[in-house]
Amino acid sequence: MKLTVKLYATLSHYLPGDATEHAVTVDVEPDATPFSVIDRFKVPRESAHLVLVNGVYVAPSDRESPVLKEGDTLAVWPPVAGG
Amino acid sequence: MAWTKKVMRVNLTEGTISEEPLNMEWANQYLGQRGLATRYLVEEIDPKCDPLGPENKMIMTTGPLTGTMASTGGRYSVVTKGPLTGAIACSNSGGFMGNEIKNAGWDMIIFEGKSPKPVYLYVENEKAELLPADDLWGKSVWEADEMIHKKHQDPLIRIAVVGRAAETGCLYAGIINDLHRAAGRSGVGTVMASKNLKAVAVRGTRGVGNIKDPAAFIKATNEGKKVLSENAVTGEGLPALGTQVLMNVINEVGAMPTRNMRDVQFEGSSRISGEAMKEPRPGDGRPNLTTNAACFGCTIACGRISTIDQGHFTVENKPEYWGASGGLEYEAAWALGSDCGVDDLDALTYANFLCNEDGYDPISFGSTLAAAMEMYEMGVITKEHTHGVDFSFGSAEALAKAAEWVSKGEGFGKDLALGSKRLCEKYGHPELSMTVKGLEFPAYDPRGIQGMGLAYATSNRGACHLRGYTVASEILGIPEKTDPLVTEGKADLVKAFQDATAAVDSTGLCVFTTFAWTLEDISPQVDAACEGDWSVEKMLEVGERIWNMERDFNMAAGLTGKDDYLPKRLLKDAAKTGPATGKVNNLGEMLPRYYEVRGWTTDGVPTRETRERLGLNPDGIGV
Numbered sequence: 001m002k003l004t005v006k007l008y009a010t011l012s013h014y015l016p017g018d019a020t021e022h023a024v025t026v027d028v029e030p031d032a033t034p035f036s037v038i039d040r041f042k043v044p045r046e047s048a049h050l051v052l053v054n055g056v057y058v059a060p061s062d063r064e065s066p067v068l069k070e071g072d073t074l075a076v077w078p079p080v081a082g083g
Numbered sequence: 084m085a086w087t088k089k090v091m092r093v094n095l096t097e098g099t100i101s102e103e104p105l106n107m108e109w110a111n112q113y114l115g116q117r118g119l120a121t122r123y124l125v126e127e128i129d130p131k132c133d134p135l136g137p138e139n140k141m142i143m144t145t146g147p148l149t150g151t152m153a154s155t156g157g158r159y160s161v162v163t164k165g166p167l168t169g170a171i172a173c174s175n176s177g178g179f180m181g182n183e184i185k186n187a188g189w190d191m192i193i194f195e196g197k198s199p200k201p202v203y204l205y206v207e208n209e210k211a212e213l214l215p216a217d218d219l220w221g222k223s224v225w226e227a228d229e230m231i232h233k234k235h236q237d238p239l240i241r242i243a244v245v246g247r248a249a250e251t252g253c254l255y256a257g258i259i260n261d262l263h264r265a266a267g268r269s270g271v272g273t274v275m276a277s278k279n280l281k282a283v284a285v286r287g288t289r290g291v292g293n294i295k296d297p298a299a300f301i302k303a304t305n306e307g308k309k310v311l312s313e314n315a316v317t318g319e320g321l322p323a324l325g326t327q328v329l330m331n332v333i334n335e336v337g338a339m340p341t342r343n344m345r346d347v348q349f350e351g352s353s354r355i356s357g358e359a360m361k362e363p364r365p366g367d368g369r370p371n372l373t374t375n376a377a378c379f380g381c382t383i384a385c386g387r388i389s390t391i392d393q394g395h396f397t398v399e400n401k402p403e404y405w406g407a408s409g410g411l412e413y414e415a416a417w418a419l420g421s422d423c424g425v426d427d428l429d430a431l432t433y434a435n436f437l438c439n440e441d442g443y444d445p446i447s448f449g450s451t452l453a454a455a456m457e458m459y460e461m462g463v464i465t466k467e468h469t470h471g472v473d474f475s476f477g478s479a480e481a482l483a484k485a486a487e488w489v490s491k492g493e494g495f496g497k498d499l500a501l502g503s504k505r506l507c508e509k510y511g512h513p514e515l516s517m518t519v520k521g522l523e524f525p526a527y528d529p530r531g532i533q534g535m536g537l538a539y540a541t542s543n544r545g546a547c548h549l550r551g552y553t554v555a556s557e558i559l560g561i562p563e564k565t566d567p568l569v570t571e572g573k574a575d576l577v578k579a580f581q582d583a584t585a586a587v588d589s590t591g592l593c594v595f596t597t598f599a600w601t602l603e604d605i606s607p608q609v610d611a612a613c614e615g616d617w618s619v620e621k622m623l624e625v626g627e628r629i630w631n632m633e634r635d636f637n638m639a640a641g642l643t644g645k646d647d648y649l650p651k652r653l654l655k656d657a658a659k660t661g662p663a664t665g666k667v668n669n670l671g672e673m674l675p676r677y678y679e680v681r682g683w684t685t686d687g688v689p690t691r692e693t694r695e696r697l698g699l700n701p702d703g704i705g706v
Contacts, residue, residue, distance in 0.1 A: 008331050009324055012358055021353040022331070049315070050560065055336045055662040057564065075335050079315035081559050081598040082326030082385075082413045083552060 001030055003068060005037060006075040011048075014041045023073075034063040037074055050077040085147040085293045085612040086110055087190050091211060093204060095278050096137060096196030100204075100211045105190050111615050112698060114622075116146035117173050118589035118629040120162035120191055124171075125632060125704055127193075130639035134166040134270075135277040137197035143184065143243070143283065144192075146591025147613050150185030150379075151291060153304045154311055155593035157182045157379025165269040166277075167254050167447070167502050168521040168545045170637045174257065174271045175549070175588060176243075177378030177386075178264030180285070183241035185591075187287030194278060203231065203244075203282035208289055216281040223247055223490070224259045224442045231284050242284045246442030249276035251492025253500035255447035255523075263409025263439040264378065269522065269544050272442050299611035307596075307604050308382050314599035316561075321385040321595065322375050326413035327357030329526075334421075336558055336567065337661020338531030340524060341421045342476045343453035344517045344650075347528045347658045351426025355416050359428055366392035371428050373407040383595060387411060389432050397433035397483045409439050414548075417526035418449025423456060424476035434486040441490035443500075450523035451503040452485050454515050463510050469495050517653075520545035520646050529649065529668040530658040532557050534565070534573035536668035537677055540647045541577065543633040549594060551580035561598055568662065570669045574676035585633075586626035628697040631681075631689050632704075639705040644687025647674060 006023045007015050016024060028037055038048050051058045052075045053067060068074065088105040106123075113119040120142040132138040141163040148156040159181030165172030184192065187208050201216040219227045224246040231242055242260060249256030249272040256272035257265045266272070294300050311317040320328055333339045334352035341349040353359060360372040369390070376386035389410025391398050398404040411419075411431055415438070419431045438445040458464040459474035466472070474481045488496025498506055503523050507516035517524045522545025529536030534553035542550040553576050557567035565572065583602060587594050590609055602619045610617035637646075653668045678685060682693035691701040 006331075006335075008358060009320055009328050022358060047315075050332065050558075052335055057336075057566075059564070075331075077328075077332060078320060079559075079561075080320045080324075080328045080332060081316045081555060081561060081595075082321070082329040083548065083595060 001028060001032070001068070001070040002026070003028055003037065004073040005041065006073065007041065007043065008075065008077045009080050010078050011043055011076060014043045028068070031066045032068055033066055034058050034068065034074060037068070038076060043076065047078045048076050049079040085151070085295065086115065087185065087188050087293065089189055091189050091192045093192060093194050093213070094196050095194060095198040095202070095213070095280060098198070098213055100213065112625065113629060114147065114586070114589040114609070114625050115190065116144050116149070116158070116160050116589045116591055117162065117175070118585065118625060120144035120160065121171065121173065121629065121632060121636070123191070123193065124162055125636055128164065130164070130636050130705055131641060132164060134164045134169065134274060137278070139164050139274060141194045141271065141274050141278065142191055145181045145185045145190055146589055148608060149591030150182040151294070151304070151591070151612060152301070153380065153592060153608050154308045154382040155378065155380060155596050156591050157381065158591050158593055159184060160588065161258055161266040161271040163271055163274045164640070165271070165544065166273045167270045167504070169640055170520055170545060170642060171543050171633045172269035172271055173544060173588070174266035174268050176258070176260055176264050176266040177381070177593060178261035179379045180241045180243050180260035180264070181591065182379040183285040183287045185287065186289055187285050188289050192283070194280060197277065198279040201279045201281050203280065203284060205235070206283070206285040208287060219281045220250065221247065223440050225262060225440050227282055228262060231282060235284070237286060240284050240286050242282055244282035244442070245272040245276045246440065247491055248441045248443040248489055248500065249273050251500065253443050253489060253492065254502045254505070255444040257442050257444050259439055259442045265439070265442070267444045268446065268547065294612050295614055296611045300608065303607040303611045307600060307608055310604055311382050311596065311599050317383045317596065317599040321383050324357035324361070325375065325385045325387045327360060327387065327411060327416055329413045330356035330416060331358065332558065333527060336531055337658060337663045338528040338558070338567070339421055340417070340517070340526060340528045342424045343422060343457040343515065344524065344528060344652055345457070346660065347531055347663060348660045349421035349424070352421060354426045355420040355428050355431055360387070360389065360411065364392055364429070366394050371432060372410060378593070381593065385595060391429045391432050395429040395433070397430055404433065404436055408436055411435050414526050415445035415449070418446045419482060422449050422453040423482055425479050425482050427479040430479035430482055434482050437486040437490050443489060446525055447502055447523040448486070448489060448499070450517055451499050451501070451506055452482065454503045454507050454517065455499060456481070457515055458507070458510050458512060463512060468498070514651055517650055518546055519649065520642065522546050527554055528658070529653055530666050531661065531663035532567045533570050533668060533673070534567070534576055536649055536653065536670050537573055537577045537673040538580070540649055540670055540674065541677060543630070543637060549584070551577050551584060553577055553580050555598065562601065568666060570672040574673050574680055577677060578680050581630050582623055582626035584626070585629040586622040589625065589629065624697070628699065631693065631697055631699055634689060635699065635704040638688060638703060647687055
């Protein structure tokens with residue numbers, strides 16, 4: 001299935017060179033999980049602090065579950081904050 | 084140093100300056116800065132006074148850790164009654180001004196009355212004098228700063244100054260120190276200009292002293308710095324990307340107020356984000372971001388220093404804007420950008436430069452412009468008003484022109500200088516003003532972050548994120564992740580954030596440390612520096628006392644529980660995209676519980692029991 005993957009902040013450099021506005025489209029297995037996709041980009045799991053699927057937070061306990069579906073957007077950040 | 088125990092009182096009407104001891108009984112109850120200065124203000128002014136009349140006072144105040152070796156210990160605040168809201172106003176700034184006031188030997192400077200002529204205060208340690216400012220009046224912040232430095236032939240003077248926006252009555256004018264750090268919100272600069280006070284220039288060389296236990300203080304502050312450096316947010320994320328790292332996060336979660344809060348996501352957010360600031364731009368191949376920067380004593384260094392492409396339409400043939408200067412923070416980028424629908428990063432940076440150059444709040448300015456743009460698209464405001472400029476959402480030209488007009492108080496800029504509430508009332512559409520108590524919203528849509536709706540509605544200075552930043556928990560997972568789309572538990576969460584923040588704002592430290600520190604990290608630093616017991620429990624008690632005192636001030640000023648509201652748009656018009664699709668803010672589900680956990684009546688008034696428990700006047704203020 002096709003997913004949009006977005007890596008932000010200090011994770012941006014894990015994206016391939018053809019990424020546009022910090023996003024790439026990838027083909028993954030139907031049973032892919034957030035962590036399996038994150039692993040594919042070689043992002044250390046401990047750096048994947050904020051993991052969102054279509055903007056909704058995925059708790060650490062659900063990141064090895066097949067919660068992804070065709071057309072989803074997976075966005076990942078390290079620990080960030082501002083104000 | 085911890086408290087210097089000295090207060091400077093400047094009577095601008097009489098032109099006199101006197102010294103008095105700090106009220107240490109109050110210092111023990113309110114710590115310093117925000118809390119202690121509010122205690123003085125409550126004692127000294129009628130809460131019903133005209134904010135821009137001579138009877139209002141303005142206090143520049145440091146905290147006990149300002150000027151110390153504690154990380155971020157360079158903060159000062161300006162406390163007064165605010166002209167936008169008629170409520171308590173407290174605006175906090177970094178840079179190097181607070182440290183300088185403290186090193187000159189002063190905990191706070193109280194300004195009262197109104198000078199018959201423009202003046203500025205010059206302080207050199209214990210020496211202080213009011214000097215004529217006729218030549219400075221009518222000058223921008225940047226011009227006045229340079230003139231004062233030249234006049235005294237001392238490059239190390241630290242200067243806080245108001246610009247032409249404040250002089251011409253812009254109701255959201257701030258006080259700018261060190262050229263681009265700001266006590267920015269609530270119109271504290273407007274109050275300063277109303278007193279004919281152009282600037283405060285300070286040189287302090289007395290150094291650090293009065294630390295209760297120096298060895299314990301060194302240990303506690305070193306441990307605190309270690310926590311900040313090892314934390315991914317304060318040690319890596321903020322220095323690299325600044326607060327602007329939030330632009331993509333908040334857009335992704337569907338809480339990005341867009342086009343005067345009609346929408347909750349902005350299609351151009353990635354082009355104005357912290358990441359975008361670091362990328363080469365097409366025009367000159369250089370990034371917008373030149374470097375990061377730190378305030379006094381700060382080991383985080385989240386500040387942004389930016390440069391605009393010299394070929395950009397905003398600065399073409401204007402070399403005075405070609406140098407590096409204070410760049411976009413997230414709040415400015417949001418207000419000038421997504422709220423106005425503008426995705427031109429250099430145009431936002433130009434408007435931000437002008438906000439610094441002439442001293443006004445980019446949040447309130449951007450939000451007010453967004454309201455004007457909505458009324459323009461409705462046909463209520465026309466090109467007759469806007470001097471022929473197309474004010475449609477997305478117009479970078481309108482943004483640049485509007486900033487130029489507000490800077491100088493010219494033309495349609497006079498209307499924009501009123502703030503969103505008064506502008507929308509003037510043009511017959513008060514419902515389009517995205518404000519609480521008259522203060523414009525910051526960068527988090529409360530339809531997508533429910534707790535922030537309650538935080539905005541109950542914030543003592545109006546719609547403000549810095550009074551109770553539940554975004555930390557609801558979105559960022561600090562200290563623990565909570566669901567942003569539910570209301571359950573949010574009343575307690577908001578109260579906890581509000582009380583803790585009031586305590587931190589009274590120390591002299593930056594609230595951004597709390598992305599890594601809790602009061603468990605801060606209390607040992609305060610306790611080692613200050614006389615008395617400054618345990619976590621005491622800090623929380625002080626924070627709650629400050630919050631209730633501010634509330635009582637507002638009650639005495641004429642506000643009521645009915646002022647704990649949100650604009651109807653946020654309560655009736657559901658979010659159209661993102662995770663919050665179909666949701667409004669459910670303030671009504673949270674407010675009664677909030678009053679209950681606060682120990683207030685169902686009308687939102689602190690009860691006698693609550694006031695007595697906190698050592699406040701059981702009858703409230705002014706009774």
